[in-house]
Amino acid sequence: MIREHLPVLQVVLPLVAAPLCLLLMRSVWAWLLAFIVSLAALVISIVLLREVYAGEVLSYAIGGWAAPWGIEYRVDAVNAFILIIVTAISVVALMFAKTSVAQEVAGDKQGLFYTAWLLCLTGLLGIAVTGDAFNLFVFLEISSLSSYVLIGLGQDRRALTASFQYLVMGTIGATFILIGIGLLYMVTGTLNMMDLAARLAVLGDSRTVQTALAFLTVGIGLKLALFPLHLWLPNAYTYAPSAVTVFLAATATKVAVYMLLRFLFQVFDASFTFGAMPLGGFLAVLAAVGILSTSTVSIFQDNIKRMLAYSSVAQVGYMVLGISLVSSAGLTAALLHLFNHALMKGTLFLALGCVAYRLGSVRLGAIAGLGQRMPWTMAAFLVGALSLIGIPLTAGFVSKWYLILAAVERGWWPLVVVVIAGSLLAIIYVWRVVEMAYLRPPPEKLSVTEAPLSLLVPTWLLAGANVYFGVDTQFSVGMARQAAALLTGSSG
Amino acid sequence: MKDNAVLRVVTKIIVPVILVFSLYVQFHGDYGPGGGFQAGVIFAAGFILYALVFGVEAIERVFSAATLRIMTALGLLLFAGVGFWSLIGGERYLDYDAFAQEPLVGQHVGIFLVELGVGITVAAVMITVFVAFAGRTSD
Numbered sequence: 001m002i003r004e005h006l007p008v009l010q011v012v013l014p015l016v017a018a019p020l021c022l023l024l025m026r027s028v029w030a031w032l033l034a035f036i037v038s039l040a041a042l043v044i045s046i047v048l049l050r051e052v053y054a055g056e057v058l059s060y061a062i063g064g065w066a067a068p069w070g071i072e073y074r075v076d077a078v079n080a081f082i083l084i085i086v087t088a089i090s091v092v093a094l095m096f097a098k099t100s101v102a103q104e105v106a107g108d109k110q111g112l113f114y115t116a117w118l119l120c121l122t123g124l125l126g127i128a129v130t131g132d133a134f135n136l137f138v139f140l141e142i143s144s145l146s147s148y149v150l151i152g153l154g155q156d157r158r159a160l161t162a163s164f165q166y167l168v169m170g171t172i173g174a175t176f177i178l179i180g181i182g183l184l185y186m187v188t189g190t191l192n193m194m195d196l197a198a199r200l201a202v203l204g205d206s207r208t209v210q211t212a213l214a215f216l217t218v219g220i221g222l223k224l225a226l227f228p229l230h231l232w233l234p235n236a237y238t239y240a241p242s243a244v245t246v247f248l249a250a251t252a253t254k255v256a257v258y259m260l261l262r263f264l265f266q267v268f269d270a271s272f273t274f275g276a277m278p279l280g281g282f283l284a285v286l287a288a289v290g291i292l293s294t295s296t297v298s299i300f301q302d303n304i305k306r307m308l309a310y311s312s313v314a315q316v317g318y319m320v321l322g323i324s325l326v327s328s329a330g331l332t333a334a335l336l337h338l339f340n341h342a343l344m345k346g347t348l349f350l351a352l353g354c355v356a357y358r359l360g361s362v363r364l365g366a367i368a369g370l371g372q373r374m375p376w377t378m379a380a381f382l383v384g385a386l387s388l389i390g391i392p393l394t395a396g397f398v399s400k401w402y403l404i405l406a407a408v409e410r411g412w413w414p415l416v417v418v419v420i421a422g423s424l425l426a427i428i429y430v431w432r433v434v435e436m437a438y439l440r441p442p443p444e445k446l447s448v449t450e451a452p453l454s455l456l457v458p459t460w461l462l463a464g465a466n467v468y469f470g471v472d473t474q475f476s477v478g479m480a481r482q483a484a485a486l487l488t489g490s491s492g
Numbered sequence: 493m494k495d496n497a498v499l500r501v502v503t504k505i506i507v508p509v510i511l512v513f514s515l516y517v518q519f520h521g522d523y524g525p526g527g528g529f530q531a532g533v534i535f536a537a538g539f540i541l542y543a544l545v546f547g548v549e550a551i552e553r554v555f556s557a558a559t560l561r562i563m564t565a566l567g568l569l570l571f572a573g574v575g576f577w578s579l580i581g582g583e584r585y586l587d588y589d590a591f592a593q594e595p596l597v598g599q600h601v602g603i604f605l606v607e608l609g610v611g612i613t614v615a616a617v618m619i620t621v622f623v624a625f626a627g628r629t630s631d
Binding site (some may be wrong): 005008012015016018019020022023025060061062063064 | 588
């Protein structure tokens with residue numbers, strides 16, 4: 001009986017836990033509640049994934065109002081894949097958060113911290129689950145507003161400016177998305193995504209529809225940190241509390257990629273988005289320039305967190321590159337990289353969180369000789385870094401391999417060069433960290449020890465996942481392929 | 493502004509009217525224009541007007557920081573609780589048919605409770621935002 005309600009419980013459980021967290025206020029209880037709820041959400045997403053794995057689509061009518069009049073929650077292979085990424089990362093990041101947040105966030109604010117965390121989780125899951133365009137906007141605002149709060153709770157005072165900068169950019173993005181949805185509503189009179197798709201197919205091309213597509217692409221591009229709309233991201237990731245950086249870096253941009261896929265391939269028809277409108281070439285150029293320029297900028301960063309933040313923008317570039325190929329193989333590569341990037345950036349930011357916990361700094365100069373003092377932490381960092389570069393036997397290799405195959409299939413050789421050049425640039429910026437940590441002697445008076453086990457366990461959990469999904473690709477590739485088939489199939 | 497007799501007297505007369513009007517907007521929202529959000533804002537506006545004239549401390553006598561926090565949470569819990577009550581009644585989430593034998597009565601009860609939840613949370617958050625900006629430093 002409870003099975004049929006799982007699509008809504010996925011979103012509503014964290015939503016109800018958030019005010020409970022606010023009532024608890026005591027940091028330990030608030031953490032425990034957030035953790036248990038995240039765990040429950042993970043279990044729900046696993047069950048949902050198993051149900052839709054065979055190609056079934058689950059539809060749930062909120063309030064008993066049937067679609068397209070009521071709000072429909074719709075779970076298929078695409079968003080089940082996203083749900084599992086978001087919930088799994090939330091569980092791992094919360095495991096890490098207990099110790100890390102206790103140090104980085106003031107005691108009386110910790111209850112509020114976990115409240116905001118649960119709201120952010122609600123928003124991200126809601127965006128993924130909902131089949132209603134306006135409902136998507138509401139969840140987007142829930143996740144955005146709570147992430148501004150989470151970022152603003154960083155130790156550094158600059159966290160507040162970073163958060164404000166993100167707020168301004170994010171609000172512009174959300175407004176653009178709302179305008180786009182409004183224009184679509186104007187021409188179709190519906191907000192249900194499936195109904196929108198059916199009606200747009202009949203209506204055909206018009207100036208209003210074109211404008212709607214433009215607004216939606218730019219708006220989602222802002223949330224996605226697509227070059228050159230990425231300016232909010234480096235500061236936000238750098239100054240946020242460590243656990244928040246892990247959570248947002250591994251989930252928020254991924255959910256934005258999901259929104260882009262849903263709109264470009266399902267609400268609008270791919271033949272309209274990439275045929276009548278020249279979006280494919282446009283996205284490919286932005287992605288290629290983004291990969292090369294932000295990877296180069298990464299090399300010159302002194303703060304490792306900021307370096308990885310710029311690298312995140314480049315990684316988003318790879319995903320958009322896969323989308324711009326407009327083929328089943330390209331989408332598979334994009335979705336695969338979405339999954340794998342969550343693993344690798346999660347690992348890297350978790351390892352950095354361990355460093356920040358012991359050293360209180362993540363500057364390049366501060367980590368000299370840390371390979372000897374914190375061997376486990378730095379080894380996890382190394383695993384994540386190898387995956388980021390795309391060394392065989394790591395998850396990063398698999399997705400880059402599929403991306404290159406997809407580009408070759410289309411005969412877009414310059415893109416192959418871009419992907420390889422991006423990986424070479426990644427070697428350079430990662431090497432700067434490795435050299436500092438392993439080849440420099442530690443300062444005489446440096447007396448740090450290995451990070452506590454409560455931080456190392458989640459870090460190695462994700463580091464292990466990087467290796468596991470680099471060897472056994474059955475789940476990740478299978479899921480990505482199925483999701484890609486669903487997206488291209490409905491647009492054909 | 494406490495020294496200005498006109499402001500003081502007019503505020504004292506007008507605040508009860510604002511509060512009653514907010515309750516009207518709240519509870520008449522099912523039938524006419526209005527609803528929880530508008531009512532919550534109007535309700536908060538009454539307190540904010542009072543605080544503008546008599547000082548922020550006046551609000552604290554009625555709503556302490558802890559009370560506001562509890563109200564914020566309770567409103568949302570009431571809303572979500574209605575949804576869970578539907579689930580327990582064997583209906584879809586937020587399907588108000590679960591609230592009475594007669595579906596029409598169920599709809600009234602359901603939307604009444606949901607809007608009440610919205611109103612409580614909105615009023616509490618509005619007052620919290622005002623108090624935060626009006627210069628109270630300690631939490």
